[in-house]
Amino acid sequence: MSAILYCFRQGLSNLRRNFLFTAASAATIAACIFLFCLFYSIVMNVQHIAYQAETTIGITVFFNESATMEEKETVRREIEEHGGVREIVYKSADEAWESFKNDYFGEHAEELAAAFADDNPLAQSDSFEIFLENIEDQEDEVRYIRSFDIVREVNYANSVVSALRSLNRVIYAVSLAIIVILFAISVFLISNTISLAAHFRKRENEIMKLIGATNFMIRAPFVVEGTVIGLIGALIPLILIRLIYGKAEMYVADRIQNTGSLSALRDVAQLLPFGRVYPMMALAGLVLGVGMGFVVSFFTIRKHLKV
Amino acid sequence: MIEFRNVSKTYDTGNRAVRNINLRIEDGEFVFFTGRSGSGKSTLIRLITRELKPTEGEVKVNGWDLGRIRQRDIPKYRRSLGVVFQDFRLLNDRSVFENIAFAQRVIGASRREIRENVPEMLKLTGLSAKYKNMPFQLSGGEQQRVAIARALVNRPSVILADEPTGNLDEKNSREIMNLLLDINRMGTTVIVITHSRELVSSVGRRVVVLDRGTIVEDRTAVAEQRPISTFFSEYRPKPKPAGQPHRPVSVEEDTAPFDEDDEDDWLDDDYDDDEPEAVEEQKGGTGG
Ligand SMILES: Nc1ncnc2c1ncn2[C@@H]1O[C@H](COP(=O)(O)OP(=O)(O)OP(=O)(O)O)[C@@H](O)[C@H]1O
Ligand SMILES: [Mg+2]
Numbered sequence: 001m002s003a004i005l006y007c008f009r010q011g012l013s014n015l016r017r018n019f020l021f022t023a024a025s026a027a028t029i030a031a032c033i034f035l036f037c038l039f040y041s042i043v044m045n046v047q048h049i050a051y052q053a054e055t056t057i058g059i060t061v062f063f064n065e066s067a068t069m070e071e072k073e074t075v076r077r078e079i080e081e082h083g084g085v086r087e088i089v090y091k092s093a094d095e096a097w098e099s100f101k102n103d104y105f106g107e108h109a110e111e112l113a114a115a116f117a118d119d120n121p122l123a124q125s126d127s128f129e130i131f132l133e134n135i136e137d138q139e140d141e142v143r144y145i146r147s148f149d150i151v152r153e154v155n156y157a158n159s160v161v162s163a164l165r166s167l168n169r170v171i172y173a174v175s176l177a178i179i180v181i182l183f184a185i186s187v188f189l190i191s192n193t194i195s196l197a198a199h200f201r202k203r204e205n206e207i208m209k210l211i212g213a214t215n216f217m218i219r220a221p222f223v224v225e226g227t228v229i230g231l232i233g234a235l236i237p238l239i240l241i242r243l244i245y246g247k248a249e250m251y252v253a254d255r256i257q258n259t260g261s262l263s264a265l266r267d268v269a270q271l272l273p274f275g276r277v278y279p280m281m282a283l284a285g286l287v288l289g290v291g292m293g294f295v296v297s298f299f300t301i302r303k304h305l306k307v
Numbered sequence: 308m309i310e311f312r313n314v315s316k317t318y319d320t321g322n323r324a325v326r327n328i329n330l331r332i333e334d335g336e337f338v339f340f341t342g343r344s345g346s347g348k349s350t351l352i353r354l355i356t357r358e359l360k361p362t363e364g365e366v367k368v369n370g371w372d373l374g375r376i377r378q379r380d381i382p383k384y385r386r387s388l389g390v391v392f393q394d395f396r397l398l399n400d401r402s403v404f405e406n407i408a409f410a411q412r413v414i415g416a417s418r419r420e421i422r423e424n425v426p427e428m429l430k431l432t433g434l435s436a437k438y439k440n441m442p443f444q445l446s447g448g449e450q451q452r453v454a455i456a457r458a459l460v461n462r463p464s465v466i467l468a469d470e471p472t473g474n475l476d477e478k479n480s481r482e483i484m485n486l487l488l489d490i491n492r493m494g495t496t497v498i499v500i501t502h503s504r505e506l507v508s509s510v511g512r513r514v515v516v517l518d519r520g521t522i523v524e525d526r527t528a529v530a531e532q533r534p535i536s537t538f539f540s541e542y543r544p545k546p547k548p549a550g551q552p553h554r555p556v557s558v559e560e561d562t563a564p565f566d567e568d569d570e571d572d573w574l575d576d577d578y579d580d581d582e583p584e585a586v587e588e589q590k591g592g593t594g595g
Contacts, residue, residue: 006412017400207396210358211457212385213413 003217011224014197021193022229028189029233029292032182033285037241039175040281043168048272050164059142059156061128067150075148076128082144084137089129096125187296190229194222194300205305215305222301223294230293234286241281245274308334309355309465309496314364315520316350324350325520328364332498334464337491337528339507340500342517348500349393351517352467355498356390357381369464386414389458393469393500395450397442403429403453404438410457428456431486433479447474455483465496472501484510 015022063072076088091099132141138156145154198205205218249271309332317323325347332338340348353359354366357373366373371384389410397406407428411421429435432452442450451474458466468487472480484499484506491497501507507514516524 003412003415201400204398204400207398208409208413209382210356210385210390210392210396211410211413212382212388213409214382215379217413 004220007217007220008224010221011228014201014221014225015228017200018193018197018225021189021196022225025186025189025193025229026232026236028182028186029230029289030236032179032186033234033289034237034240035175035182036179036288037237037281037285039171039179040284041241041245041277043172043175044277045272046164046168046171050161050168053161053164054138055131059130059132059138059145059154061130061145061151062125062153062155063127064150064152071150072128075150078148079128079130079145084133084141085130086133087131089131091127091129093126096127183292186233186292190226190293190296191300193229194226194297195304197222197225198301198304218305219298219301223297226293226297226300227290228293229297230289230291231286233293234289238282238285242274242278245271245278249274308332308367308369309498310365310367311351311354312365312367314354314361314366316347316354316359317362323520325354325517328520328522330515330522330525332496334496335491335494337488337497337510337512338499339510339512339514340498340517341502341504341507341514342523344502345519346517347520348517349469350520352390352469352498352500355465355467356385356388382413386461387464389461389463389466391451391454391458391466391468391471393473395442395454397450397453397457399442401441402438403434403440403442403445406442406453407456407460410460414461416461424460428460431459432456433482448476448479451475452479452483455486459486459490463495465498466490467498469500470502471499472503472506480506 061075063075072090076090079085079088130141130145132138142154142156145151208218252271309330311328311330314328315323315326328351330351340351342348350359354361354373355368357376361374368384369387371380373384376384398409401409404425407425408421411424416424426435426438429438432455434449434452434456437445437449440449442453445453451471455468455471458468466487471487472483475483480503487497487499488510512528514524514526515522516526
């Protein structure tokens with residue numbers, strides 16, 4: 001027990017002695033983990049938005065002008081029987097016009113819409129709004145719906161979503177590359193910091209060995225040093241992200257409120273609540289920082305203090 | 308028991324520092340190694356500490372065959388030795404107290420034990436007032452005494468002292484030698500390297516003389532005349548003898564409890580490190 005305490009204190013005193021290198025290593029790890037958190041938040045949110053877009057927007061099916069109500073009913077029944085559908089909502093032309101007015105004209109809906117008077121510009125736009133149980137089936141479902149003769153047009157979140165998805169892939173790849181590079185630099189710097197510390201303490205370590213210190217007692221302080229560097233490197237960005245995320249959340253909410261645009265967009269374009277992103281991210285960051293500090297210093301010192 | 312059998316050591320430079328050494332030292336013996344500079348005395352000690360491996364032959368100490376000892380047993384083995392290195396080998400980045408305490412930490416001593424034993428050793432070696440100093444803030448003789456205190460603090464079964472009095476004045480030398488003799492009398496094997504003929508002859512113990520790496524003389528001990536010194540009372544060997552040794556002043560009594568975190572509180576300047584005897588006359592320390 002007292003030996004462990006001793007090693008711990010020794011490790012901390014190494015940190016002080018090696019301040020510059022320690023600071024440099026901690027800073028690189030901090031940068032690495034900060035970027036990790038940043039990209040993680042972005043990727044998670046884009047994914048979230050894509051998902052929201054798919055689930056709340058649904059598939060809208062428009063029919064040929066000639067299609068009768070019975071025919072539409074048949075199609076509805078067949079789609080339901082085909083399976084995988086959560087809900088099918090019929091939207092009459094009037095309803096479509098109402099929601100269009102609200103979405104696009106906002107507060108001034110009535111005044112602006114007055115120009116159209118009783119002439120519904122969306123007269124032929126009665127539609128089915130189809131929500132799927134499983135969003136992954138969307139493409140198949142769309143293909144199936146298109147196979148009906150009376151279906152004129154099928155709109156779905158495809159273009160937005162696939163754009164988001166591919167954007168996400170790019171972000172993912174770029175961030176991965178940057179993180180890997182920073183990770184490598186961090187490993188290099190920690191390793192150097194520990195090597196330097198070991199070098200400064202070479203004579204001391206040899207004396208300790210001659211007095212009968214075990215490898216554990218000689219190495220442990222260095223591993224403590226590396227682990228604490230990792231911990232500091234993780235805590236800084238996690239605290240920073242905590243501060244930034246709340247601000248970002250408010251900013252986005254604010255912007256969307258002010259544009260007063262589509263209600264659909266309002267539902268969709270919201271940041272994931274902090275509580276849902278942060279815990280996993282914090283855990284990953286901590287594991288990354290502390291784990292890297294521990295593992296790198298462990299192996300570095302093993303190499304250095306071969307008996 | 309320490310045993311050298313046909314031991315030779317050739318350094319990487321090709322220098323044959325010791326050749327064909329045969330030597331047997333029984334438990335509880337007191338032996339001087341002497342001989343000219345470069346004759347191989349330190350090399351023998353470094354073979355015993357397993358800092359060096361013999362090029363030829365066998366070195367056996369307390370049942371360990373040092374040529375075959377497993378790497379992971381070496382620390383354990385070394386903890387049974389107390390070594391005073393010729394060049395002291397103090398930890399330069401730690402205080403006197405920490406240097407001595409380190410030997411205790413290595414054997415897994417508790418904080419309580421450290422707080423008890425280290426001050427005792429400081430007192431024994433007359434360093435009580437300097438416990439906070441760093442090695443570079445000490446004179447050569449003081450550093451040497453720290454090295455001695457460190458070697459003794461674990462009460463090892465074998466003490467190897469390479470010129471332990473080389474930097475000390477006559478009085479300090481005599482005190483240290485008396486201390487080593489007392490320790491030996493408690494059953495500890497002691498090997499002392501010295502150049503001092505006077506010391507060797509005044510103590511009258513076994514003397515091994517080396518010359519250019521070989522033993523040229525091995526004189527056995529003559530009866531010892533010296534009375535037991537006062538230090539005897541304060542050095543309690545690890546396997547405690549049956550009866551409590553006579554102790555004029557107990558270290559615990561006149562030393563305030565020591566707190567590592569609060570080293571300043573530990574000692575007052577009223578320990579005179581030049582006159583260890585005076586300590587015994589002292590009334591209980593004021594402590595912290
Ligand atoms: N690390 C080393 N590498 C090469 N040669 C060495 C090494 N250490 C000692 N020697 C040589 O080995 C011989 C014995 O050295 P050693 O240190 O044992 O002498 P010593 O009897 O202790 O001398 P002194 O009384 O001066 O301390 C010397 O000739 C020395 O030069
Ligand atoms: Mg020597």
